[in-house]
Amino acid sequence: MSLLSIIITLALVPTRGVALPTGCATSHSPEGTASPQVQIRCWLQKLTAIPEDIPTSVTRLSLSYNLLRRMRVPPLERLWELNVKWNQLETVDWESLRNVPALKYLNLNHNRLTHVNLGAVSKDLPNLAIVHLEDNRLSSFTLHDLGIPFVSSVSVVKIGNNPFNCDCAMAWLVNRFKCLQESLKLGDDPTSCIRCGTCVFGLVKLDAMVCSSPEHLRGVAMSNVSNHLSRCVDEATTSKTPGLPTRRYWIEGTAAGHLKSHPKTNGGTPVISDLQESPASKLVTWCGNSTESATTERMETKKPRLKVRNIVLTISVSIIILSLIIRKLRSGSHGDERAASDDISLQQM
Template structure:
């Protein structure tokens, strides 16, 4: 027992000596005083306090008072604490009128204030320091944001307003926040944002996840780099809706089963976008223009949606893509052009499991790629890729099959063979440039689809473009030439016949 007392006295004495050596004033009970990264902290959190304790060291920079029962604040609580930079008053019992005038007047450097989870706040308190640049006000009970909510806080840079009960934000609510770069107002009940709400700000991050928005907000500031629209009720991303947001680097719209449509050129102008996350939506269509403009994108997430087919030109703009998520869709086949590293040289990972694959000759290339050491791009988890058709392979995983199992029925075109079952057809050539002698030096015609046989190339009847017109014109000219030749031939016969009759008469 004596030894224990000696140890306790030694530790206490050592703590006092350490505090004195560090220049600390005595630490009030039941708080803990320490330094971290060059800042001096006083931690009085979860100490069953009903008021700010007296005797806090005057050189404190971070004061932690969270998880107590403090219900009132006045100037005497923080008198003399002129070095304070941040105060954490989260999870207390503060109300709208709990902060008296002058409470923070002695704190010239106070910039960060945490008033989260006090539960009785229904509005932003008026007696906050004007120099505040970071405000945490999440998990309170605010139902609306008015023109006056932030008017007295012109230096705000970041505001966390998540998990309140906000339904409406009045126009002009952020008119005086010229320095605002980050705003989190997710997990509220907001149905619509007024156009131009943030036009005077310098917003870079806007978090709107899990509200009730039914359309993409428009007229957002061009400084925006990160937009979070996760978990809303948006039905469509219209064409060119982000055209002025040329600095955007991430867009998140995942977990919206209402989102079915992404308009052509919806991301036009977003050459700096790096991440598009549209997982867990109901997107049911991709076109060659859906992803146009995304030349700088690294990661694309479109898993757990309803995409049934991807046209061969869908990824022609996303040449810097590294990671591609298409799992959990309705894909039955995939053209090898889509994952060709000649056009997508940085593509390294592809996630395409949980699709109803038709394991025929058109997917043989994919099985061969997987079996060939699965070199870039790597097809993730091929052992859980399962065939849905044909019937004899239904339910079979890719890793239980060989390329020879991926065959087409008689009469189906097999791209792996030199000749198809259709006479005269050898292969399908897409996007081929056909050089024509009459187009001039260095010129060519682009043909979306042609059938090539061993001796010639002929147009697909379904293609209606400049080349098709030229083909048809050629056919017409051929007929005219044949007709002209036949006319000459018939004329000669007629003349010969006439001469024969004349001779017979004489």
């Protein structure tokens, strides 16, 4: 075989001749397999980035137990499993997941992620079925952030052991877990997770899904948060400065304690705390509406003015009626005097 033939052969089979970091293991499925698999495992290699020389034919890639802090996925069109658990990931270039359109399984367990945005690429990942996000630093997110609903039927998005911030922005999740808890109390109904919309989170231990903030709810199971909180109100800021966000407050019943009054409320409505600003999202019905609150406030402000105006109007009408009565009485009196005078004149005649 000529040297040129050898070079061409190696070029056509990149998985056999690509250098990988020392300690990375590569395995191939037996020859003749209907769907050939190429698995690469690079554990405990102190990697700080995904190697650029990963062969494009790889189907399963595991980079667990390394030092990755940022992740950008290179073009790997056949990759269907990506495992990056037990790293130090703080940021992920979610847009780069478009480079792995065949992805089915994504494991990001035990990292330092504070943000997730699978929704930005969910349409480009029609096969994605299982996502692991446990043991990160995710405090607040939406269904869209989790990539739900996907174009295809997603099976599981695991979110356990994250420091949930139980504010209005997470009320959608609080209500789902509350629904699941109430359903389980009635019996072991296999359709409970379907009815409550929690099947997507897999098998959930409700007592393990707890709030980390605000402080007065630290350690409280998310399924019990609504028992502590009666409603969540969106209060529009009274400042005229444009661009300021809506401020959200948790309202708690008087029996639960931990109350303090907010200076903007009339009568000292009990307010727990001024919550952190969060992205605009659709809130559940008990989260209130800032427009309605502002309208109610304006109506309450107008009530005293309307009352004074009604009193003035009533007094004015009364004065007019009294004037008419007096005028009529005087008119009648003058008529009687004139009639008496006419009678005397006739008698004298």
